[in-house]
Amino acid sequence: MNDATSALRLEFIEAIGLRLQAFGLLRASGRILGLLVFDGTDMSAPGLATALGISKGSVNTGLQELQSRSVIRKVSHRADRTTYYQLLPDPYADLLRQAAQQSRTSACVVNDTHNQIAAQEVERRQRLSQFSAFYAEIATALEAAGLRLDDR
Known part of the structure; x- marks a missing residue:
């Protein structure tokens, strides 16, 4: 070298x-x-x-x-x-799946909190809903990227 x-x-x-x-x-x-x-x-x-x-x-x-x-x-x-x-020969797709699972877990935590907030607290519920959707979108994108890596 x-x-x-x-x-x-x-x-x-x-x-x-x-x-x-x-x-x-x-x-x-x-x-x-x-x-x-x-x-x-x-x-x-x-x-x-x-x-x-x-x-x-x-x-x-x-x-x-x-x-x-x-x-x-x-x-x-x-x-x-x-x-x-x-x-390992190609660990990257598995890493993406692990990150996706962590994002899904985060979405569930936020969603559980959302579900415990009273219905009349509209703005708070909306913020929590957006936050949960954010994590869900990350998870979806990471899973799709993992599948693309698997196909290579």
Whole structure:
């Protein structure tokens, strides 16, 4: 890897860390994801900690978060006791479905509140109804995007 690619790699890893953090995930999870996407190789937890310059605890927590979201999986190599982690072949449609489900859950929470507001509180009910519809639209769009990714 030449110097320009190495610099781009570091920028990408950090950018993905910050993007996932903005979505409420751990920055370490984003950095791990960025590294696995950019390099495309299996890596051990100690290897990730060294490559990213972060603690083993942060790596382990990030790995657990990415596994729980079906982004990575554990793999083993013949004649090697080390556990490695690998990016799933195409986790992106599943991530969209997970985000869609979170949006649907948010819509339900808002809708439940809407249903408990007295009918004469028209303006409040309207605001809540719009907020619920907002989440429902996000969910619909994310589900459609997931289906499009599945078709590729």
